[in-house]
Amino acid sequence: MSMSMQILLVVLGVVAGPLIGGLIGGLDRIITARFQSRVGPPVLQPFYDVNKLLAKEYTVVNAWQAFCAYSYLAASMISVALFFLQSDMLVIYFVQAVGAIFLVVGALSSTSPYSQIGAHRELLQMLAYEPLLVLVIIGIYIETGSFKISAVYSWDKPLLLKLPFLFVVLGYALTIKLRKSPFDLSTSHHAHQELVKGVTTDYSGPLLGLIEIAHWYDVVLFLCFCSLFWATNIAGMIILISITYFLEILIDNVSARMTWRWMLGNVWAIGLTLSLVNLIWLYQQ
Amino acid sequence: MFKKLIRNSRMKSPWLLHFDCGSCNGCDIEVLACLTPVYDVERFGIINVGNPMHADLFLVTGTVNSRNSMVLRNLYEQMPNPKIVVAIGSCGLSGGIFREAYNVVGGVDKIIPVDVYVPGCPAKPEAIIDGVVTGLQKYDRIVN
Numbered sequence: 527m528s529m530s531m532q533i534l535l536v537v538l539g540v541v542a543g544p545l546i547g548g549l550i551g552g553l554d555r556i557i558t559a560r561f562q563s564r565v566g567p568p569v570l571q572p573f574y575d576v577n578k579l580l581a582k583e584y585t586v587v588n589a590w591q592a593f594c595a596y597s598y599l600a601a602s603m604i605s606v607a608l609f610f611l612q613s614d615m616l617v618i619y620f621v622q623a624v625g626a627i628f629l630v631v632g633a634l635s636s637t638s639p640y641s642q643i644g645a646h647r648e649l650l651q652m653l654a655y656e657p658l659l660v661l662v663i664i665g666i667y668i669e670t671g672s673f674k675i676s677a678v679y680s681w682d683k684p685l686l687l688k689l690p691f692l693f694v695v696l697g698y699a700l701t702i703k704l705r706k707s708p709f710d711l712s713t714s715h716h717a718h719q720e721l722v723k724g725v726t727t728d729y730s731g732p733l734l735g736l737i738e739i740a741h742w743y744d745v746v747l748f749l750c751f752c753s754l755f756w757a758t759n760i761a762g763m764i765i766l767i768s769i770t771y772f773l774e775i776l777i778d779n780v781s782a783r784m785t786w787r788w789m790l791g792n793v794w795a796i797g798l799t800l801s802l803v804n805l806i807w808l809y810q811q
Numbered sequence: 812m813f814k815k816l817i818r819n820s821r822m823k824s825p826w827l828l829h830f831d832c833g834s835c836n837g838c839d840i841e842v843l844a845c846l847t848p849v850y851d852v853e854r855f856g857i858i859n860v861g862n863p864m865h866a867d868l869f870l871v872t873g874t875v876n877s878r879n880s881m882v883l884r885n886l887y888e889q890m891p892n893p894k895i896v897v898a899i900g901s902c903g904l905s906g907g908i909f910r911e912a913y914n915v916v917g918g919v920d921k922i923i924p925v926d927v928y929v930p931g932c933p934a935k936p937e938a939i940i941d942g943v944v945t946g947l948q949k950y951d952r953i954v955n
Binding site: 555568723727 | 816817819820821823824826848851853854855856860861862864865867891892893
């Protein structure tokens, strides 16, 4: 890849990331509303929300909180840019994890008990999905022989045929990361209230807007990871992502919020078993 | 153009905080009814956030008494500007039938500035939505 091409890809990732993330959020809210026999907000609603938040009064609990919000946004942005550069999956994974940690540290820096408990639950959620994500990346490595995303794009067969169980495992991670039921423990993405607003309780105004934008980057990053499972053609990618996201919304609407113990037990038991079965099967071939 | 965009966004995304300030729950049920599929205020981008730090609209029901006046003021002060307060129901407006009680301070406007008054015992969901829309028009005038 030439230098100008690389710069173009980074700009594309950084600009298109939040636009796509916001649109997906808007569609999500409309489809969810239809499931509940409501009309739902306009597609552009997430953009209205973020615009409004960015224009609100700047209130901040302490300097750490502001620093953490900016760092979370920066890390999410970098991870999407790295994905568009077709870089190393492990690097993307670590940068993404650093961003998620900054969100938690920011919430912990406030003295509000809601924010504190929300932050602890966010940590438990990360504990649940981060090991699974590593196993998914290892699965892709065993199949393609490289951690590079460019290697996945040059692979001639869709990975889904060889890694079906690992895709389900990635689905678990996606559900947690999208803050969907039954895993919306730390904060909910809808108008539900649990622990007031959990990890985002003490972020307000422009900082909350930044966190929302960072969340859009995260959604795009995880959907990009899903798209790797059918990287042979664009139509396949789009169909795979659409079906996955639709199933996520369906699961969100038919399930209740569960406890963190259930989440850890269930996600680790099912996730690790499915990953091991798939990895052993791959290794045998 | 930038100003217009923000103004448009503010009008389309009012997040509300609902506080039961010693109401009989009649008005509270009507407020929550606005969020059900029958009235579906999420069409207008309205979300019940339940966190003063995220809210733009403050819906208060019920009488204010000496115990909860502090909570009411605290919630109001935690909301970042710009913000709008809507008092709902006879009790929220003036103290209603409880106004003579020894523990009652009176309506919501005794403690915090109120922008819109929605009468009724209980206030109808239609009236509450109308109050919110009136509040938004005032909000538009305040911020611009």
